[in-house]
Amino acid sequence: MDRGKQEVQGRNEEEKEVIFMNIEKTLVIIKPDAIQKGVTGEIIARFERKGLKIVGMKMIQMDEKLAKEHYAHLADKPFYPDLEKFVTEHPVLLFVAEGKEAVEVVRLIVGPTNATKAPAGTIRGDFSNSTSRNVIHASDSKETAVKEIKRFFKNEELFSYEFRNEYYRYAADE
C-alpha cells in the first residue's frame, strides 16, 4: 500500500527534524514448508533486522477458493494442482511488512522464485533448494501488494505505530 511521500516524525526530536520517504506495505506468506522446517523465526528476524515494521500478523488455513484467487496467474500451469494442495493442506503464517520501498526490499530479501538459483543470503537461497517448496511468498509490485493485503487482512487487523527512534534506521537524506 503506497502512501506516497509520508512524513516520518520523531527521528530526532531535539533537532525537530522531519524526513520524507516512500513508505509502503507488502504482504508476506510463510509457506507450509518453512513451518515444517522450523525456520519461521529465522525468516521473520531477517525482516526485523532490515528495519521493516510488522503491522499485522496471523496464521490461517487457506481454502481452495482463496488459493485460486491468490495464484490466479498460475491457474493454467501444469504444477497448479500441486501448488494448491501444498498451500491449502497446512496452515500458513501471514504478515504485512511496512517500511521504505517495502515491496522491492522484501522481494530482494526473499530472492528469486527458483530457490536452487537463489543467491546465498536471500531467504529462498538459504532455506530452500526448490522452485515449488520455496518457503515464502512476497507481493511482486505495489499494485499487487495493495490487492493481496486486502485479500488476507481486514482493516482492523492492521496496526499503525511508531518505532521509538527512526534515527537508527534511516539517514536524514533518504
Ligand code: IDP
Ligand atoms: P513468486 O512466488 O516468486 O512471486 P510466482 O511465479 O508468482 O513466483 O509463483 C508463485 C509460486 O508458485 C512460487 O512461489 C512457487 O511456489 C510456485 N511455482 C512457480 N513456478 C513454479 C514451477 O515452475 N514449478 C513449480 N512451482 C512453481
Ligand code: MG
Ligand atoms: Mg508471485
